[in-house]
Amino acid sequence: MQSIQANGYHISFSNNGYISLNKIIRENNYSSLFILFDSNSNELCSTRFLSSLETDVRIEIIEIEPGETEKNITTCVEIWNILTELGADRKTLLINVGGGVITDIGGFIASTFKRGIDFVNIPTTLLAMVDASIGGKNGVDLGNLKNQIGVINIPKMVLIDTEYLTTLPQNEMRSGLAEMIKHGLIYDTSYWSKFQQLSQIDFADFDSLIHRSIEIKNEIVMHDPTENGIRKTLNFGHTLGHAIESFFLENENKKTLLHGEAIAVGMILESYISWQKKLLTKEEYYQIKSTINSIFEVIEFNENDLQPILDLLIHDKKNEYGEIQFSLLERIGKSKINQKVDTELIAAAFGDYKT
Structure with a gap:
């Protein structure tokens, strides 16, 4: 499928998307790659995703529990601390691999860590592919109130790989x-x-x-x-x-x-x-x-x-x-x-x- 040009980034599909991602990693000379999964996307999608990366840059994996209840500021603090402890800096790329919770919270974490690092969204659910990962909205819930805290900030790219949909109930x-x-x-x-x-x-x-x-x-x-x-x-x-x-x-x-x-x-x-x-x-x-x-x-x-x-x-x-x-x-x-x-x-x- 043909790539879609968005405001300041592009949405790429399948094999061409992985080619674009590897090009971005190569051309931006990142110091490290941090991959944010939830436990479901880590178990079901990480093998396919990690095997597609062509880089010698250091890779670290962060995993959180799945579900809307994790989309809160407490989870953000935990991930900001992990990024800090593992030496993430302004030249780190955060890659969010998962459903809408992962792309929402991952984009917010990247947009605020050290006043902003680059991020890429790789949605693995249908909802995230057609909605949550597109448009630059990133954020978390405030208690049970949806998406009350957040920013509008664009990713470096969005990669749509519909093979991940085979993992969905x-x-x-x-x-x-x-x-x-x-x-x-x-x-x-x-x-x-x-x-x-x-x-x-x-x-x-x-x-x-x-x-x-x-x-x-x-x-x-x-x-x-x-x-x-x-x-x-x-x-x-x-x-x-x-x-x-x-x-x-x-x-x-x-x-x-x-x-x-x-x-x-x-x-x-x-x-x-x-x-x-x-x-x-x-x-x-x-x-x-x-x-x-x-x-x-x-x-x-x-x-x-x-x-x-x-x-x-x-x-x-x-x-x-x-x-x-x-x-x-x-x-x-x-x-x-x-x-x-x-x-x-x-x-x-x-x-x-x-x-």
């Missing part, structure tokens, strides 16, 4: 599909249509779907790197989705949701709100709801869940002057940002979701 693959579906809904009607009959997709061509999803996100970010305008469209499904994800993460009586599982719910809820605000048609809303529910399990909410989820909305990063700002759908393929929504309409969306 089905629920992780499905989680990544949520962001791909979102890209179609906010930007590309023909791309969205491919997910309406998922069973008919020729998965021999799945790499091309991944490539197009990355293209869509990159095109949006290129127009608005710092999220002052059109980049906010990428938050469709995420205002309520992040609140739901945080609520399920902190509630011991709830099963922890994968990011994409929560965003799938958020997209249905925010599509309902779009319909009720006379942006979407009824037919479009039901098309979105039925398509997403054909791919993702319906999540159960009880009457006591709504208020805690509403309380979490105040922490959404798009909020301005204390007001919650939604990115909704004006129609399938087009978004409308900075939309205010009252709590009664949100409650009605949850009510409709259960039917």
Whole structure:
């Protein structure tokens, strides 16, 4: 697949990506390479990745536990200390190999260690390939609040190797599909249509779907790197989705949701709100709801869940002057940002979701 040029870096694929990575290592004369894995990506992906490196530069491996609960400032401090103890300096390259937690936290650690060292993202999950590793957002959670601390800082490159997807369980693959579906809904009607009959997709061509999803996100970010305008469209499904994800993460009586599982719910809820605000048609809303529910399990909410989820909305990063700002759908393929929504309409969306 052809490389994609982003703002100040490139996104390369498969064998060409490894050629580009080795060229970057060679031309930048790094003093050391530090590879950040979680225990899953270390076990399942390290052999393929390390065998692709062509360098005599010293390599150190850092491993953390997997999962969203590790994406916090305490983990950052531990890794900053390891970097220091093992002699990392301003000419160290940090390579982040793993899912979205690894690319998010790794980019943040690199951006802040010694006021910034180079980093490369090598996503190994579908979600990270089409979303988390692209666009320069790096950061950590604050308690159960998603992505409250972070920076926007670009990597030296992103390397997409879809062979790593063979290591994923089905629920992780499905989680990544949520962001791909979102890209179609906010930007590309023909791309969205491919997910309406998922069973008919020729998965021999799945790499091309991944490539197009990355293209869509990159095109949006290129127009608005710092999220002052059109980049906010990428938050469709995420205002309520992040609140739901945080609520399920902190509630011991709830099963922890994968990011994409929560965003799938958020997209249905925010599509309902779009319909009720006379942006979407009824037919479009039901098309979105039925398509997403054909791919993702319906999540159960009880009457006591709504208020805690509403309380979490105040922490959404798009909020301005204390007001919650939604990115909704004006129609399938087009978004409308900075939309205010009252709590009664949100409650009605949850009510409709259960039917």
